[in-house]
Amino acid sequence: MGEAMKNDKKSNLYEQVYVSIKEAIVKGVLSPNERLREVRLAEMFDTSRTPVREALRKLEKERLVTFEPSIGAKVTELNDETITSIYECRSVLEGLAAKKAALHIRQEDYYQLSEYIILSRQYFQAGNIEQVVEKNTLFHETIVKLSRNPALIQMVEHVRTEILRYRIITSSFGFRTRGFDEHDAILEAINGQDPDSAEELMKKHIQEDLQNILSGLNQYSVNFNC
Amino acid sequence: MGEAMKNDKKSNLYEQVYVSIKEAIVKGVLSPNERLREVRLAEMFDTSRTPVREALRKLEKERLVTFEPSIGAKVTELNDETITSIYECRSVLEGLAAKKAALHIRQEDYYQLSEYIILSRQYFQAGNIEQVVEKNTLFHETIVKLSRNPALIQMVEHVRTEILRYRIITSSFGFRTRGFDEHDAILEAINGQDPDSAEELMKKHIQEDLQNILSGLNQYSVNFNC
DNA sequence: ATAATTAATATTGTATACAATTTATATCAT
DNA sequence: ATGATATAAATTGTATACAATATTAATTAT
Known part of the structure; x- marks a missing residue:
């Protein structure tokens, strides 16, 4: 190449x-x-x-x-411990991002974020998983940027790259549709300017996501390694 | 050899x-x-x-x-926005560390951490600020390691280096003695295996610390820059 | 044939060489 | 003197050369 x-x-x-x-x-x-x-x-x-x-x-x-x-x-090799440890960090970091976003959000940001959720649902209906992942990623990225915290933005971007490695492996194994509803709830909390709820919902959301990734990773190991 | x-x-x-x-x-x-x-x-x-x-x-x-x-x-230049954004991250990351530490702490860890607090108080009495900072740093580092989360350990070490730059500037300007009591409270929560309290206390502790740094930084600007 | 030793190869770590570009200085025309 | 242009110096970005070490292959002794 x-x-x-x-x-x-x-x-x-x-x-x-x-x-x-x-x-x-x-x-x-x-x-x-x-x-x-x-x-x-x-x-x-x-x-x-x-x-x-x-x-x-x-x-x-x-x-x-x-x-x-x-x-x-x-x-660097991939394993359960690593992804878990990264996700724990991601959870509190994006939790903070959601909290700060609730202090800074404006009308146009709200529309933008709503759009991402709507689109990701539509793409899911259409079976276009790749686009679902993209819109979901944009949803998270937008919130992180709304935090207006440069250090946080860099750290999360970092973490996101690492996570992407695992997501690519596991994306073929099912999709957590509940995630869309969680996005709804997070956005409402942010738009309602409720920082504490936003933080808590985001943390929970990411923890749920980890469980999904881990089960995907286990299937992967079973199917390919052994 | x-x-x-x-x-x-x-x-x-x-x-x-x-x-x-x-x-x-x-x-x-x-x-x-x-x-x-x-x-x-x-x-x-x-x-x-x-x-x-x-x-x-x-x-x-x-x-x-x-x-x-x-x-x-x-x-990289130093300014209020940067240190604030870093400290916000540090707050949630070390909060997580304290939470996880509460799940893993053992007798020997408790004694070690107590020792650091006692020593830092003694050094403070003796007017040896450098040693106070060292023992305080060890207190925080030990808790982070107790989290047993490799990604977290790396991130916090990262953040700590950056913060050290500001601390060196501001250390000459007063010391927050309340910090010792806060360390006591954090350690009790961790040792009492109360993850949520440990997390909350650590987050608050670091937020207080930021306020101290910022006022130090302002004094610094006033005295040297203008 | 096997183990030990030696020679050859590959790979990292460091220094230097060269090209492209920017920055500073000097020269010249007005 | 001033401004414009040309020249020199400095600095980054990239390639190559060389040294030290580790890895592999080959050779010899038992």
């Missing part, structure tokens, strides 16, 4: 490499535990090792890549 | 450079908004630019360093 980047030569190469490796990991092109040899990656993206190494340093901080002493980089 | 290692070059150089730059930023040796020229840093640590660049990539992810398009790296 060496022809990955012919066009946009505007930005930095290490930035592009960073994004590309990240995507490859998230989408599973690079498998968990796979060793990441620098020369191979460099060839893959048709660059030298320098941008690759810098990209790997950034990915390490995002827990997508793990460095072992003098062996080098590996794709 | 043979000693007489020239420059204790056991670990990687980019790791050392990373730690060194980080420390320099936290301690204010490198000032906020100061431009970080790669050659200068390389000379500073007697290396080439390569390890410096890799270190900077990691620091960027920790928000200690900011990259501007083709200008390069700068030390």
Whole structure:
């Protein structure tokens, strides 16, 4: 896949490499535990090792890549403990986001968020799961941005990337339709300017989501690993 | 194993450079908004630019360093909005840590945590503020580790480094003695295996701390900037 | 044939070299 | 002197070269 980047030569190469490796990991092109040899990656993206190494340093901080002493980089492996620990963090962070959003929401934000919920329901009816996930993601992202807390926005974005790895594996296994109703309730709390309810509902919502992911992950293990 | 290692070059150089730059930023040796020229840093640590660049990539992810398009790296500036946004995150993250700690605490952990509180009070009596800060930090760190949540541990460590920058500036301006009592209360809730109280008390404690930092930061601005 | 030792290879970690671009300085025309 | 233009220096971004170490293959001794 060496022809990955012919066009946009505007930005930095290490930035592009960073994004590309990240995507490859998230989408599973690079498998968990796979060793990441620098020369191979460099060839893959048709660059030298320098941008690759810098990209790997950034990915390490995002827990997508793990460095072992003098062996080098590996794709961080997936397991129940990791996803659980991440989700616990996500729960309180997005809970905070919902709380803050309730202080900042405006008419137009409300319409936007309503739209996402409506669309995700429609796409679900139509069986277009990919679009459902996208609209749901937008719903969450919008709320996080409404928090107007830069540190929070960065942290959640971080966490979201990690979670996406698991979601891609498990998305084929059923969908939690109750989630739509929970989104409704969260939005009403935010729009009703009730920060505490918004926080609590969001935390619960994400905890429910974790349960769904975990059962999906277990099925996955049963079907493919054993 | 043979000693007489020239420059204790056991670990990687980019790791050392990373730690060194980080420390320099936290301690204010490198000032906020100061431009970080790669050659200068390389000379500073007697290396080439390569390890410096890799270190900077990691620091960027920790928000200690900011990259501007083709200008390069700068030390991220300090301001009220940033510290507030970070503290809001810290509040919910350490709140979660306290909650989880209440599920995992053992006798020995309790004794350890009590010890830290006792020592910090003693050092305060003795006027040794540096040691007070150290023991307080250990108190918080221990609780976070008790959460047994790896993602949480990493995130909080992250956040703690950033906060340290502000604490160093403001530590000279008074100390919030009420904090000791709050630590007592938190520890009792954790040891009493009351996760919800532990979480709530920790969140409040950190919010109080923010107010103290902010007033310190304002004094600082008044005294030095204007 | 097996274990131990040695040679070859691969891979990471670091330094240097080069290209592109920006920034600062100097030169010149008016 | 002033402003414009050209020249030099500095700085980032990328590629390559080299050194140290770990891994693998080959060779030898038993």
